Amino acid sequence: MIYTKEVENMCPVAKGAKHEPAPIPEEGKWVHSKKIEDISGFTHGIGWCAPQQGACKLSLNVKNGVIEEALVETIGCSGMTHSAAMAAEILQGKTILEALNTDLVCDAINTAMRELFLQIVYGRTQSAFSDDGLAVGAGLEDLGKGLRSQVGTMYATKEKGVRYLEMAEGYVTGIALDADNEVIGYQFVSLGKMTDFIKKGDDPNTAWEKAKGQYGRVADAVKIIDPRAE
Amino acid sequence: MALFESYERRIDQINAVLNSYGISSIEEAEKITKDAGLDVYDQVKKIQPICFENACWAYIVGAAIAIKKGAAKAADAAAAIGEGLQAFCIPGSVADHRKVGLGHGNLGKMLLQEETECFCFLAGHESFAAAEGAIGIAEKANKVRQKPLRVILNGLGKDAAQIISRINGFTFVETQYDYKEATLNVVYEKPYSDGLRATVKCYGADDVQEGVAIMHHEHVGVSITGNSTNPTRFQHPVAGTYKKECVEQGKNYFSVASGGGTGRTLHPDNMAAGPASYGMTDTMGRMHSDAQFAGSSSVPAHVEMMGLIGMGNNPMVGATVAVAVSVEEAHKAGKF
Numbered sequence A: 001m002i003y004t005k006e007v008e009n010m011c012p013v014a015k016g017a018k019h020e021p022a023p024i025p026e027e028g029k030w031v032h033s034k035k036i037e038d039i040s041g042f043t044h045g046i047g048w049c050a051p052q053q054g055a056c057k058l059s060l061n062v063k064n065g066v067i068e069e070a071l072v073e074t075i076g077c078s079g080m081t082h083s084a085a086m087a088a089e090i091l092q093g094k095t096i097l098e099a100l101n102t103d104l105v106c107d108a109i110n111t112a113m114r115e116l117f118l119q120i121v122y123g124r125t126q127s128a129f130s131d132d133g134l135a136v137g138a139g140l141e142d143l144g145k146g147l148r149s150q151v152g153t154m155y156a157t158k159e160k161g162v163r164y165l166e167m168a169e170g171y172v173t174g175i176a177l178d179a180d181n182e183v184i185g186y187q188f189v190s191l192g193k194m195t196d197f198i199k200k201g202d203d204p205n206t207a208w209e210k211a212k213g214q215y216g217r218v219a220d221a222v223k224i225i226d227p228r229a230e
Numbered sequence B: 001m002a003l004f005e006s007y008e009r010r011i012d013q014i015n016a017v018l019n020s021y022g023i024s025s026i027e028e029a030e031k032i033t034k035d036a037g038l039d040v041y042d043q044v045k046k047i048q049p050i051c052f053e054n055a056c057w058a059y060i061v062g063a064a065i066a067i068k069k070g071a072a073k074a075a076d077a078a079a080a081i082g083e084g085l086q087a088f089c090i091p092g093s094v095a096d097h098r099k100v101g102l103g104h105g106n107l108g109k110m111l112l113q114e115e116t117e118c119f120c121f122l123a124g125h126e127s128f129a130a131a132e133g134a135i136g137i138a139e140k141a142n143k144v145r146q147k148p149l150r151v152i153l154n155g156l157g158k159d160a161a162q163i164i165s166r167i168n169g170f171t172f173v174e175t176q177y178d179y180k181e182a183t184l185n186v187v188y189e190k191p192y193s194d195g196l197r198a199t200v201k202c203y204g205a206d207d208v209q210e211g212v213a214i215m216h217h218e219h220v221g222v223s224i225t226g227n228s229t230n231p232t233r234f235q236h237p238v239a240g241t242y243k244k245e246c247v248e249q250g251k252n253y254f255s256v257a258s259g260g261g262t263g264r265t266l267h268p269d270n271m272a273a274g275p276a277s278y279g280m281t282d283t284m285g286r287m288h289s290d291a292q293f294a295g296s297s298s299v300p301a302h303v304e305m306m307g308l309i310g311m312g313n314n315p316m317v318g319a320t321v322a323v324a325v326s327v328e329e330a331h332k333a334g335k336f
Helices: A079-091 A096-100 A107-121 A138-142 A191-199 A204-210 B007-020 B026-035 B040-047 B053-068 B074-087 B094-098 B100-112 B132-142 B158-168 B208-217 B231-249 B280-288 B300-305 B313-332
Strands: A024-026 A029-031 A041-048 A055-063 A066-075 A153-157 A161-167 A170-177 A183-189 A212-216 A223-225 B118-123 B150-156 B171-178 B183-191 B201-205 B220-225 B254-257
Touching (some): A055 A079, A055 A107, A055 A138, A079 A107, A096 A107, A170 A191, A212 B158, B007 B026, B007 B053, B053 B074, B100 B132, B118 B208, B150 B158, B158 B201, B208 B220, B208 B231, B220 B231, B231 B254
Parallel strands (some): B118 B150
Antiparallel strands (some): A024 A029, A041 A055, A055 A066, A161 A170, A170 A223
């Protein structure tokens, strides 16, 4: 380190402020984080791309600064699904600092990484109060049975009203309408469950029937419409 | 093998609490409950089959304390059960700091008391299914109540309130808040079914003032804040303001801070910067609540990680009510 002449000629003034940084809550402890290895936790980050046509939800389980588990979910653009495949391989094993300056092959995923970094270094995690943090594998809990992302797809026009297409529970096959033509419920097929049934040997029609479900006042419906066809 | 999870981190303070009631050990606590004709272990397991061993034992300790105290009423038994749950909190954990065990006991007590007229799910109207838990809990409490507990939903947004009522078959209450006069006017009520679900009234507020007015209008005695939508904009300000006004008016109001924001995560403010701004809903919950939950509404492991016991918060409310009711029944039968 080189000091300029001007600095060398100065007389010293003592630094009195010697406190540690405010501690952040991490995995049930309060940590004065100073180095990247001081950072642990499970959290999410959301990112978007420059034209704002796609979005990414990134979930990382970080232990001592290292990414032990990565869940990459994308929506809105076909190319980014392939970028997500690459990013998931790239991320694990890196420190979160390395991950910032590693191309994750998509604007939205890079942005999600930035946002996640901010969340985690400021101590805003899902595991802040959890003794010893979440087990590696906790990322799969976000997906639920059948390991599919929670996606909502709804469409509406002023002329023809609303259509539910995809709910957390599954692919919407029918929307139930009352006498005023207002939505009072919906029917769905859980694609994850249906596929699991088929994999276990059920024929597709049986699996379709077994994976069906409904929510709301479907029993009171005057009419049930196919949201994609009617 | 130890009797339950993290036995060595818990047993000292459990014994201390038991000894203060003249019970020498956890095994003696079990005998006290069995002698009163209760099978608490089995009762708790049936409510949430995936709960941890420590959950069953916490309720055994709670029931034994209730019996030792001679609790004749389910409401009093619930409060005693809370002491048992609190004894299981790992020292220094967030569950310990928030006194979640005592909070659960006191919530059970409030739900069982006849003076509590109305149970409000104070939420952001973010999910069709968000109120299911509150309805289930009220049904359990109604088994021993003379007057059934009314259940309402109070959330931000009139359109969402109407759609949720329509889909779930609740009764939608259209209100209009007069900002000049500070009064709430009910414009109309529309039941969207004719079954039990129509007894659940669903309100949509435009803002905090109207939300507070709805609480007064319904004489809410217990509320539980919902999940992560609008917590700093609606639920916590409404609960906090209503709490203050109830204190001024000498009314009893028990506020529970729950939901993802306060339970497991640190719901940030919208700035996402600066050390003092983390955990806004945690902080707001601490400001007004009588009980603050920690962990998940359903997943036992998440609640265990907070230092309480391995049982979801919602089934725990059900278990507190159920065990408290059997203590009352055992007393009626002259078992203690």
